[in-house]
Structures are given as structure tokens and as C-alpha cells.
Amino acid sequence: KLSSYFTTVGGASAPLVAGTTVIWWKNAPVEVNEVEANKRIVFHWDGGTGEDGVRYRTKVEMTFDALEDGGTLVIIEESGWREDEAGRRGTYLNCEGWTQMLCCMKAFVEYGINLREGFFLSEMRGEPAEAPDR
Template sequence: MSVGFRVSGRIGRPVAEVFDAVVNPAKLSGYFTTLGGASAPLVAGTTVTWWKAVPVEVDEVVPDKRIVLRWDGGGEEGARYKTLIEIGFEPLADGGTFVTIAESGWRDDPQGRKSSYANCEGWSQMLSCMKAYVEYGINLREGFYPSEMRGELPTSETK
């Protein structure tokens, strides 16, 4: 059995603008991958780096609809495994966008559950930060983590 989660929220901007805030590295670096940034746009078949240290494999990009990513989910060195991240974008009648992020594939063991909880927290924060950034131009993440104040890269618990 694998462990997974789903978080979602409404961003008060058109779907094309919200989608661009995820695939565009300059925008993503403005609210989520703030320390170290995002190395390149999300393009299917590529691997980008977030936070100068985290490789993110881009499996699928359907403009204004869906992004599918994979990255290291956990495990001991040499026994790492990938989790699957699916980001969906749904246009709303009021002109906003409903964003859903699901991550699955965590092992059902103490470390897998712990890592999945940390990433669930991180993706929930990403949605909140994206809302503030896209709607109001505010970067909520700057200085949020003590490691960022010391100039360190985030760990799996602070992504």
C-alpha cells in the first residue's frame, strides 16, 4: 500500500495566469522555490532543479490543465524512490482557478508517513503562498523558515 494526499485551493486569477505561476521559473522562485530558485521552466521530458539541490522530473505538462512531476520521496541513501505529484488547474465561473495538488507513492512505513506529512504541509503552504503572490504580489515565504534566515537550503521537511 502507498500513502498519498491531496490539497486544493482557489486562486482569484484566470487559469492561464495561475498555470504560468507554476511553470515559469521566475514566478515560481518568487513565492515557492525562493532560496535557490527554479532552474528552468517545467517542460515535459526534462529535469529541473528547485532550491539549487532538488531534482524534479517533469513527466507531463498540459497547458492550463495539468502538470505531472516526480521527485525523491524518501528512503535511505541508495534506497530512494520517487513520488508522483499531480497538479490540476480548473477554471471557475467567477474567473478564478481551483488548483489541486496530489502527491502519491510514499511507502507505508514510519519514514514514508513522516515525509508525506511534511510534504503535505509544504504543498499546502505553496498554495497559500501562490495565492498571496499571484493575487497581491506578496512573497509570504521569505524568511518563513529558520534555515532561510541562515542561508541554508531547505530539507525535505522544509520544501
């Protein structure tokens, strides 16, 4: 059920398989590096934008650990940010995005509710979320 979460409307163009590149939001390439079923997903993507306006790649690692109560601890780490103001801003914006994604994923996996539908309107139109001018 979790894998279908990543390939629903606005999600990945194909299953996440190590060594492949999938497209998120119709135009955001995601290079899938490692997939360990029910344990770990590692990928690189254009996660950051430098002060020079040039996009650069960050590494995302998701781990899934089974808990004794039947739940799952999900940890998402994104690294490779530039150490400048734009990089710091990017870390906060992406942290916000990952938090929203985790909340939506919980509703989908546990209750079958797709909170993403209509929530990320720009992404549903095939446009990646843009950082507001701050």
C-alpha cells in the same frame, strides 16, 4: 504570472518543460513529465525517505481548473509513498509543505506578494527542508 512563481528565488532553475529536469533549492532534481499550460503539471522527485534512510521518488500531479467566479481550483496529489512509518510521516510533512506553498502562491498570484521570501529560510539558502526527528 504563475510560471514565474515557480522560478523565483529558491524555486526552479528553469521553466517547467515536459521531458526536462530542473533543480529546486539548488540541489533537488525534479523530473518534469507533463505540462499542459494552465491545466496540469506532473513531475517526479525525491519526495520520500524510507525507514532505511534511502531517498525514493514520488509522483506529484498538480491540476488547475478554472472556476465560474474567475478563481482557480488547484489540486495537488503526491503518490508513490512507501507504506511504512517513514512514508506516513513523509506524507504529512509534504502535505504541510504543499499547503504552505499554495498559501504563498495565492498571495503571489492575487496580490503580488512574495511570502516565500524569508519564510523558508533554509530553502532560500539552497537547502531543501528537512524532516525533523519525530
